Amino acid sequence: MTKKKMKLGLSIRYMGYHVGSWRHxxxxxxxxxxxxxxxxxxxxxxxxxxxxxxxxxGIGVRLDDKPKGSMSRSRHNVELEPLTLLSAxxxxxxxxxxxxxxxxxxxxxxxVARKYGxxxxxxxxxxxxxxVTSWSDQEAWNFSMSRQLDYDTRYERAHEFVxxxxxxxxxxxxxxxxxxxQSGIFYDxxxxxxxxxxxxxxSVRGPLNVRRSPxxxxxxxxxxVSEQGQQIAADYCDxxxxxxxxxxxxxxxxxxxxxxxxxxxxxxxxxxxVLGLTPIVGRTREEAQEKYxxxxxxxxxxxxxxxxxxxxxxxxxxxxxxxxxxxxxDKVGLKSSAQMYYDLAQKQNLTIRQLYKKIGMxxxxxxxxxxxxxxxxxxxxxxEQGAADGFNITPTHLPHGIDDFVALVxxxxxxxxxxxxxxxxxxxxxxxxxxxxxxxxxxxxxxxxARLAG
Amino acid sequence: MTKKKMKLGLSIRYMGYHVGSWRHxxxxxxxxxxxxxxxxxxxxxxxxxxxxxxxxxGIGVRLDDKPKGSMSRSRHNVELEPLTLLSAxxxxxxxxxxxxxxxxxxxxxxxVARKYGxxxxxxxxxxxxxxVTSWSDQEAWNFSMSRQLDYDTRYERAHEFVxxxxxxxxxxxxxxxxxxxQSGIFYDxxxxxxxxxxxxxxSVRGPLNVRRSPxxxxxxxxxxVSEQGQQIAADYCDxxxxxxxxxxxxxxxxxxxxxxxxxxxxxxxxxxxVLGLTPIVGRTREEAQEKYxxxxxxxxxxxxxxxxxxxxxxxxxxxxxxxxxxxxxDKVGLKSSAQMYYDLAQKQNLTIRQLYKKIGMxxxxxxxxxxxxxxxxxxxxxxEQGAADGFNITPTHLPHGIDDFVALVxxxxxxxxxxxxxxxxxxxxxxxxxxxxxxxxxxxxxxxxARLAG
Numbered sequence: 001m002t003k004k005k006m007k008l009g010l011s012i013r014y015m016g017y018h019v020g021s022w023r024h025x026x027x028x029x030x031x032x033x034x035x036x037x038x039x040x041x042x043x044x045x046x047x048x049x050x051x052x053x054x055x056x057x058g059i060g061v062r063l064d065d066k067p068k069g070s071m072s073r074s075r076h077n078v079e080l081e082p083l084t085l086l087s088a089x090x091x092x093x094x095x096x097x098x099x100x101x102x103x104x105x106x107x108x109x110x111x112v113a114r115k116y117g118x119x120x121x122x123x124x125x126x127x128x129x130x131x132v133t134s135w136s137d138q139e140a141w142n143f144s145m146s147r148q149l150d151y152d153t154r155y156e157r158a159h160e161f162v163x164x165x166x167x168x169x170x171x172x173x174x175x176x177x178x179x180x181x182q183s184g185i186f187y188d189x190x191x192x193x194x195x196x197x198x199x200x201x202x203s204v205r206g207p208l209n210v211r212r213s214p215x216x217x218x219x220x221x222x223x224x225v226s227e228q229g230q231q232i233a234a235d236y237c238d239x240x241x242x243x244x245x246x247x248x249x250x251x252x253x254x255x256x257x258x259x260x261x262x263x264x265x266x267x268x269x270x271x272x273x274v275l276g277l278t279p280i281v282g283r284t285r286e287e288a289q290e291k292y293x294x295x296x297x298x299x300x301x302x303x304x305x306x307x308x309x310x311x312x313x314x315x316x317x318x319x320x321x322x323x324x325x326x327x328x329x330d331k332v333g334l335k336s337s338a339q340m341y342y343d344l345a346q347k348q349n350l351t352i353r354q355l356y357k358k359i360g361m362x363x364x365x366x367x368x369x370x371x372x373x374x375x376x377x378x379x380x381x382x383x384e385q386g387a388a389d390g391f392n393i394t395p396t397h398l399p400h401g402i403d404d405f406v407a408l409v410x411x412x413x414x415x416x417x418x419x420x421x422x423x424x425x426x427x428x429x430x431x432x433x434x435x436x437x438x439x440x441x442x443x444x445x446x447x448x449x450a451r452l453a454g
Numbered sequence: 455m456t457k458k459k460m461k462l463g464l465s466i467r468y469m470g471y472h473v474g475s476w477r478h479x480x481x482x483x484x485x486x487x488x489x490x491x492x493x494x495x496x497x498x499x500x501x502x503x504x505x506x507x508x509x510x511x512g513i514g515v516r517l518d519d520k521p522k523g524s525m526s527r528s529r530h531n532v533e534l535e536p537l538t539l540l541s542a543x544x545x546x547x548x549x550x551x552x553x554x555x556x557x558x559x560x561x562x563x564x565x566v567a568r569k570y571g572x573x574x575x576x577x578x579x580x581x582x583x584x585x586v587t588s589w590s591d592q593e594a595w596n597f598s599m600s601r602q603l604d605y606d607t608r609y610e611r612a613h614e615f616v617x618x619x620x621x622x623x624x625x626x627x628x629x630x631x632x633x634x635x636q637s638g639i640f641y642d643x644x645x646x647x648x649x650x651x652x653x654x655x656x657s658v659r660g661p662l663n664v665r666r667s668p669x670x671x672x673x674x675x676x677x678x679v680s681e682q683g684q685q686i687a688a689d690y691c692d693x694x695x696x697x698x699x700x701x702x703x704x705x706x707x708x709x710x711x712x713x714x715x716x717x718x719x720x721x722x723x724x725x726x727x728v729l730g731l732t733p734i735v736g737r738t739r740e741e742a743q744e745k746y747x748x749x750x751x752x753x754x755x756x757x758x759x760x761x762x763x764x765x766x767x768x769x770x771x772x773x774x775x776x777x778x779x780x781x782x783x784d785k786v787g788l789k790s791s792a793q794m795y796y797d798l799a800q801k802q803n804l805t806i807r808q809l810y811k812k813i814g815m816x817x818x819x820x821x822x823x824x825x826x827x828x829x830x831x832x833x834x835x836x837x838e839q840g841a842a843d844g845f846n847i848t849p850t851h852l853p854h855g856i857d858d859f860v861a862l863v864x865x866x867x868x869x870x871x872x873x874x875x876x877x878x879x880x881x882x883x884x885x886x887x888x889x890x891x892x893x894x895x896x897x898x899x900x901x902x903x904a905r906l907a908g
Contacts, residue, residue: 029633084572087541118538141659179483205595
């Protein structure tokens with residue numbers, strides 16, 4: 001019997017999720033500005049038949065310098081813009097899905113629909129958009145705003161934004177273009193659709209000036225854990241990127257998102273949930289532990305505290321080996337992280353130093369230290385117990401984090417029949433085994449309900 | 455004695471500037487959605503050592519259908535977004551400059567600075583931004599606006615937009631990144647600059663999260679002929695893309711822009727003026743004329759009239775072989791084109807049909823029909839008489855328009871010592887022979903005047 005296979009991606013943030021990754025002796029210190037360092041790891045991921053490469057994003061440089069001295073020690077400064085980078089990677093890859101983050105807070109839906117639509121054409125149907133809202137004043141200040149939008153407005157805007165983008169992607173039926181050189185007819189008027197969206201945040205007429213996606217529409221990814229984020233996922237998305245450290249809360253979240261699907265007319269299998277996972281793997285447990293300790297030693301305390309700043313404020317007046325104080329959730333920028341970090345500290349009884357070391361290792365992602373068998377045991381356990389449909393690998397440092405995963409963990413996963421030997425399809429959607437969502441104009445003509453609603 | 459060399463670029467609009475280019479038997483009808491068709495012509499241009507590939511743009515689909523039936527016959531529908539396309543072309547090319555158009559009317563400066571900055575990193579210093587304002591209500595409707603901004607506001611916004619973008623590009627000094635793994639210092643605080651722009655249209659704090667350009671800053675191009683457009687060119691730009699049909703008006707415009715440079719502390723050679731040129735070339739004049747007539751036959755009258763619509767309104771009630779009426783410049787969207795088209799019709803005594811055939815051939819660009827020697831004679835004549843520093847080739851149809859130019863015209867240009875045999879430099883700026891503009895933070899510390907102004 002063929003076992004159910006996992007989905008696997010490579011998630012990239014600078015040269016790794018570890019806050020001091022650039023200091024690792026094996027990492028190019030300026031790698032996040034170098035195209036070739038990204039090309040290198042993406043080629044590794046594609047050769048290994050991973051489903052996707054996933055690029056996170058932020059739209060600004062944090063200038064708090066809290067605690068003092070942390071800023072000039074942080075790699076959170078310069079990088080390549082994700083959509084530009086993925087576009088450059090597109091013609092140099094052939095099968096791997098290309099996921100770029102773009103914010104719904106400081107963009108226009110027409111630009112987003114158009115750029116991802118174009119990337120999808122260029123890549124032959126491998127484009128994906130990770131839908132996020134932007135949560136910091138630091139970013140707002142780069143976009144002529146004095147402060148960020150409040151949480152509810154951000155998510156309300158995000159929901160409408162995604163609705164507009166998916167509508168624009170339905171502008172042209174697949175067979176709209178007649179291209180008859182003799183008669184001079186370029187397209188069939190009946191197969192072009194004018195969106196005519198008028199909403200609270202946007203008015204967008206359309207149509208989009210990009211033809212229909214080779215995969216029906218680009219893949220949509222979402223990562224927000226809030227009620228509103230989960231609803232966007234259920235209404236529109238193909239994939240959810242989860243950051244969970246304990247099985248129970250992952251299972252609850254997994255079920256909570258999947259349970260919403262039936263109400264919107266979708267199947268549970270139509271949305272994939274992938275968990276962020278940082279394996280620190282050795283040929284022996286001792287070797288893995290040594291790698292872990294080397295990485296821990298690269299976390300400067302002042303940078304560690306700066307990572308807690310947005311969730312807890314400045315903690316530098318407190319003893320590093322004392323308890324983690326409760327955050328004021330009404331005041332912090334990144335509510336979900338603050339809650340997660342505090343819960344983690346409570347559950348594992350962590351000091352401030354222990355907490356920042358944990359977060360500094362791989363941000364909020366689950367870390368497993370051990371042999372390939374240890375890592376795969378843990379992956380299978382979560383996979384079989386309804387906590388994840390797959391994993392988005394969030395390596396501490398690159399390229400070694402992905403090299404190790406491919407050399408050590410993948411063979412074990414394949415031995416157990418848990419990962420593909422080769423790509424099954426042509427597009428990202430086909431490789432994910434997901435259905436093509438019907439055009440909203442097909443739905444409208446096939447459904448009396450939609451006709452009435454329209 | 456070495457003769458002064460011309461600058462040469464390839465300008466791409468869909469599969470050529472001819473309005474019916476897609477109908478030509480040698481053109482892939484859906485080529486403007488296909489990455490490989492662009493890759494093909496860009497490789498041709500790079501092999502020929504051209505300075506640049508230049509992508510025009512518009513952000514929407516025109517839906518007037520005036521006159522009726524024109525819309526479904528128009529190729530102005532689907533294409534690849536220019537910045538996405540150039541990013542994909544970047545790693546597949548090595549020397550050619552990559553110029554993409556982006557509008558200052560519906561974008562945010564931070565996004566533009568970041569995306570072009572990233573393309574510049576990826577391409578090793580070959581990125582360029584063609585600065586435009588958007589002039590149609592059709593585009594405004596895609597960006598939550600009920601109508602376009604008025605002319606003065608658009609240009610005022612454009613001027614401030616370019617000022618912000620160039621400021622963001624100076625965020626990091628070239629040697630800002632220390633990258634000391636031992637001490638953990640990533641960058642030198644004194645070499646990061648916070649823009650802190652507060653203006654009429656934008657408030658942008660910065661700094662940009664992309665490091666300094668390999669060519670100092672990306673190349674800036676401008677094409678507007680108005681007073682305001684010329685001033686933006688003089689204040690910030692490296693190149694002006696001109697559309698002129700007669701020598702005298704090109705000379706006047708050339709002088710008008712160059713004359714502005716001294717007042718802003720720049721030399722006349724610091725800004726290059728390139729003229730849009732559509733060569734229709736044959737091995738004999740007869741062959742060239744046959745090509746021209748074949749192209750003329752591909753212009754559907756209803757599409758021809760639709761090209762005049764934005765400048766003159768609907769002319770379908772007038773006799774096609776009658777005179778061209780005077781446009782109402784206060785009412786039309788694209789003032790500069792309306793004036794240019796009308797002047798052209800007056801000067802050459804054109805009927806409506808003759809006018810739309812001329813415009814349909816290569817939009818507003820100068821067309822030369824003849825042998826390679828005829829084309830080069832004309833180029834040299836304009837080049838030597840102070841009308842242009844070079845030419846941006848605007849082919850009627852692709853790939854043949856550029857293939858013909860490279861096979862027939864380039865050898866003649868080289869024989870006369872008017873074009874390079876190989877690239878001289880590494881970056882686009884080096885190949886153009888242009889100076890690196892100093893960082894505004896260098897200028898500030900070196901100039902008492904700037905200090906006082908700041």
